[in-house]
Amino acid sequence: MKLALLQAKKNLGNTSDNPAVGCVIVKNNFVMSSGCTGINGRPHAEQNALIYSRNDIKKSNLYVTLEPCSNYGKTSPCVKSIIKSKINKVFFSLKDPDTRSNNKCTKQFKKNRVKVNCGILSSEMKNFYRSYYKSKACGLPFVTAKMAVSKDYYTKNNKGKWITNEFSRGRVHLMRQNHDCVLSSSKTISDDNSSLTCRIMGLEKRSPIRIILDKKLEISTRSTIVKTAYKYRTIIFFNKNNKKKIKTLKNLKIILVKTSLKDDGNFDIKKILFKIKKFGFSRIFLESGLKLTTYFLTEGLIDDLHLFISSKKLGNNGSNNFKKVIKLFSKNIKFVNEKVNLHGDKLITYRFV
Numbered sequence: 404m405k406l407a408l409l410q411a412k413k414n415l416g417n418t419s420d421n422p423a424v425g426c427v428i429v430k431n432n433f434v435m436s437s438g439c440t441g442i443n444g445r446p447h448a449e450q451n452a453l454i455y456s457r458n459d460i461k462k463s464n465l466y467v468t469l470e471p472c473s474n475y476g477k478t479s480p481c482v483k484s485i486i487k488s489k490i491n492k493v494f495f496s497l498k499d500p501d502t503r504s505n506n507k508c509t510k511q512f513k514k515n516r517v518k519v520n521c522g523i524l525s526s527e528m529k530n531f532y533r534s535y536y537k538s539k540a541c542g543l544p545f546v547t548a549k550m551a552v553s554k555d556y557y558t559k560n561n562k563g564k565w566i567t568n569e570f571s572r573g574r575v576h577l578m579r580q581n582h583d584c585v586l587s588s589s590k591t592i593s594d595d596n597s598s599l600t601c602r603i604m605g606l607e608k609r610s611p612i613r614i615i616l617d618k619k620l621e622i623s624t625r626s627t628i629v630k631t632a633y634k635y636r637t638i639i640f641f642n643k644n645n646k647k648k649i650k651t652l653k654n655l656k657i658i659l660v661k662t663s664l665k666d667d668g669n670f671d672i673k674k675i676l677f678k679i680k681k682f683g684f685s686r687i688f689l690e691s692g693l694k695l696t697t698y699f700l701t702e703g704l705i706d707d708l709h710l711f712i713s714s715k716k717l718g719n720n721g722s723n724n725f726k727k728v729i730k731l732f733s734k735n736i737k738f739v740n741e742k743v744n745l746h747g748d749k750l751i752t753y754r755f756v
């Protein structure tokens with residue numbers, strides 16, 4: 404099951420609305436085959452493992468991280484393929500919260516004399532499937548926020564671009580690729596001219612979709628993000644009627660979503676998150692500055708926060724301090740992960756309730 408979990412991790416953040424699942428087929432203590440959910444959610448992990456097995460897998464044991472599906476969707480049910488392949492026993496870790504499959508496979512397997520076991524490695528798996536469970540439970544996407552701070556907790560470097568070292572920045576790129584989309588503000592885009600892609604060699608194609616909140620449609624058409632929209636899908640949530648800018652951005656392949664404002668003149672972020680989920684995105688990576696991140700925290704919309712802390716102070720060159728914010732929300736922190744040392748920088752992960 405641990406191998407199956409490693410398989411599941413391969414395509415996390417790249418399986419659209421479907422969960423990232425891993426599957427391993429074992430016979431006489433040999434691994435016969437393995438598979439993970441395909442990019443955009445299909446084929447399912449079980450189908451991949453069954454199809455790509457070169458050996459006779461009859462009477463094998465099949466380990467899968469999530470309950471196999473038993474419904475007819477865009478593909479035929481995995482339960483049916485498993486039965487057809489004459490698998491001896493199926494081990495799955497967690498029940499699928501999707502009502503179309505929940506608690507349905509065991510009966511079908513037993514009827515066809517396939518043995519079943521549920522629950523191996525379930526606590527590790529519950530952690531892995533937090534985003535999937537959340538999106539099924541409340542229709543909201545899972546939000547992971549990232550914040551880089553200097554040793555004295557400034558989030559903005561007035562003199563240069565970076566706050567943390569290249570190892571921290573590499574981690575951020577790795578985190579981007581296991582999310583469906585990265586969300587930022589036009590303020591941050593205009594200050595940093597960031598491209599928000601994953602620039603790790605070999606993983607560039609896993610760059611998340613970029614979503615920008617830009618109420619007044621202020622984004623520069625010369626910004627890197629706009630100039631690369633033909634290559635990386637980019638969505639802007641906006642409110643202002645500016646026909647000329649709308650036409651220009653559309654020509655540059657930007658997807659524009661007009662969104663109403665609340666009485667206070669700001670976007671209703673929760674409403675935007677529901678919309679993002681409707682687009683089929685379940686895992687969001689928030690990379691904004693102090694103001695928008697604080698707003699997300701105030702509204703209780705952040706699930707995990709990765710705080711990268713530099714070994715260097717910014718002093719007078721720093722602005723937008725995060726210390727008070729993290730102190731204010733510390734009562735909502737459920738769990739603090741072990742600190743990771745990144746060649747002098749520190750990474751601390753906070754989980755919010």
Ligand SMILES: NC(=O)c1ccc[n+]([C@@H]2O[C@H](COP(=O)([O-])OP(=O)(O)OC[C@H]3O[C@@H](n4cnc5c(N)ncnc54)[C@H](OP(=O)(O)O)[C@@H]3O)[C@@H](O)[C@H]2O)c1
Nearest residue numbers: 550551558588590591594618669670691692693694695698
């Ligand atoms: N250290 C880091 O990890 C990190 C990460 C990203 C950025 N940054 C830095 O942060 C700086 C920008 O920080 P910032 O605090 O000025 O900007 P920000 O937090 O990135 O964005 C603030 C903007 O978000 C928009 N927004 C939309 N809906 C909102 C809502 N409901 N509530 C509040 N804001 C909403 C507002 O723009 P409208 O008024 O147009 O709606 C607001 O001006 C940049 O210089 C960048 O370098 C640092």
